[in-house]
Amino acid sequence: MSDQTLHHAGATLGAEIARRRTFAIISHPDAGKTTLTERLLRAGGAIQLAGNVRAKGERRRTRSDWMGIERDRGISVVTSVMTFEYGGCVFNLLDTPGHEDFSEDTYRTLTAVDSAVMVIDAAKGIEARTRKLFEICRMRDIPILTFINKMDREARDPIELLDEVASTLALDTAPATWPIGRANQFIGTYDLRTREIHTTEAVEQSDPRMIAMAEEIDLVRSALPEFDREGFDAGHLTPVFFGSAIREIGVLDLLDALVAFGPTPRAQPADTRVVQSGEASLTALVFKIQANMDPNHRDRIAFARVCSGRLVRGMRLRQVRTGKLIPLHAPQFFFARDRQIAEEAYAGDVVGIPNHGTLRIGDTLTESEDLQFVGVPYFAPEILRRVRLDDAMKAKKLRQALQELAEEGVVQLFRPQDGSQPIVGVVGTLQLDVLVARMGAEYGVGIGFEPVPYSLARWVSGEKLAVERFVGENRSAMADDVDGDPVFLASSAFMMKRTVELHPGLGFRDIKDVRPETAA
C-alpha cells in the first residue's frame, strides 16, 4: 500500500468510527423502552411498520420482541439489537429488558455501549430499577440521555421530574426539549438548543399551550444548567427529552441529539491495556449469545461489539481464550429478528457471528494480539433449583440443552461433582419460566424443578493446589459451572461465612468476570 492509500484508509477508518452511535435503552419495567425502540426505528425511517407492544389480537407482533414469552406477557426478556442508519450516522441500538430477573443480560449489554437512554415514566418518576441501572452506568462512566415518556397521559410536573432526577441520582439535568401541552393536550416539543418547534398539528402562538410553554422555558432557562458537552461526556449531566413514544412525539428529538452530540465509540479496558476505538487493528468483545432467534432457522449467534478497527467479512480472528482462529464467513447486522450480511463493520458496531458453540460470553477476538477485555460479569445466582426431567429417556438431550442455554446466560448451570442431577441458578424466577419454555419449544424436553439444600453459590479461586485440596475435601458441596470452574454451594449464609473464615487463603466470589484471576 502506498503512503497515500494508507493515509486514505486511516482517514476513512476515523470518519467511519466517528459516525457510529451505539446506545442502550434502559429503565424500570414498562416505562416504554420497546415502544420507544419501535418508534425510533420508524421515525428514523428504518422500518415501515411499528408493532404495538401488548396490543391484544394484533397480528403484527412488535419487531424487537421476538420470543413467545415476550409476546404473551408484553415484557422484554432479552436485549434486542438493531443497527440502522439515520442522519448520516450508523446507530446500534440495544433495547434491554427492564425486569430485574433479566438484569444480567442488561448489565452485560452495558459493556457494549457508548451511551444509554434512560426512559422515565412521566407519571412515576425514578423507579427502583432505573436507579440501579443508573448506578451501573455511572460505575462505567456511560453518558446518559433521559427520555421522559408517556407525556400523553396524566404526568407529574416537568420541573418536579427534573428535580427528582437531579436529587435522587445526583446528576445535573439540562432540559433539551420542553413539552407543549400536557396529557391528552400534549402535541409536541420545543427544542431548547435549536429553538425549533415540533408538533403533530399546526398550533398558533396564541394557543394557551404555547403561551404556557414560553413562560416555562423562561423559568427553566434561568433556573437550570444549560447543556454542556463536557459534563455530559463525563456522565455528570444528562440532557432531558420529553415525549410520548406511543404517539411518536419527541422521538426524533432524541435521534437528532444523538447525531449532534451522541458519544462516539469509547476506549475499552482490557487486562493488558486500554484499547482505543481508532486503532487500526480489529478487536471485538462478545457480550451476548442468542440461539434459535428464528424458529425456521435454528442457529446460534454471538453478538460482538467491535471495539477497535475495521471488520471485514472473510477475516479470521483469534479467539484469545483458546487461541483458535475463528473465520468470519457471515457476520451479520441485526434488525431485531431480521438480519443482513455485514460486509464490513467498524468500531462501535454490534455484529452477530454465527457459530456452533465456540464463542462464549466474555470472549475477546483480535487479529493476533493477546489481550482480554474485562468487565463482562456473571453474578452469583440467588435462587438454586435442581432440574427434574419428565422423561428419563431425554437425559442426553437435557444435558446438551442446559449447556447451550447456560452458555447463552438464560440460567447458570452447576453440575454437582457427586454426579447428581444438575442444578440451575437464577437471579429471579422468571428466568426459570424462560428456561422451561425454551426447553420445551426448542429442544422438546419437559422439565420441572425441585428444591436443593443450598442457598448460596460462590466461585472458588486461589492458588491451584489449595483450590484442589478444598475441592477434594468438600466434594459433596462442589459443582462445576458452565466453563468447568469450581463453585462451592452452601446451605446458609452462616455456613458460607464459616467456610470463608476457615479458608483465608481462598477467594469465594459472588461475581465472576471473564477471567476469574482478574476479577475483583
Ligand SMILES: Nc1nc2c(ncn2[C@@H]2O[C@H](COP(=O)(O)OP(=O)(O)OP(=O)(O)O)[C@@H](O)[C@H]2O)c(=O)[nH]1
Ligand atoms: N400512554 C402511553 N403508553 C405507553 C407509551 N409508551 C409505552 N406505553 C405503554 O407502556 C407499556 C409498556 O411498554 P413497553 O415498551 O413494553 O415497555 P418496556 O420498557 O419495553 O418494558 P420491559 O421491556 O418489559 O421492561 C405498553 O403497554 C405500552 O403500550 C407512551 O408514550 N404513552
Ligand SMILES: [Mg+2]
Ligand atoms: Mg421492552
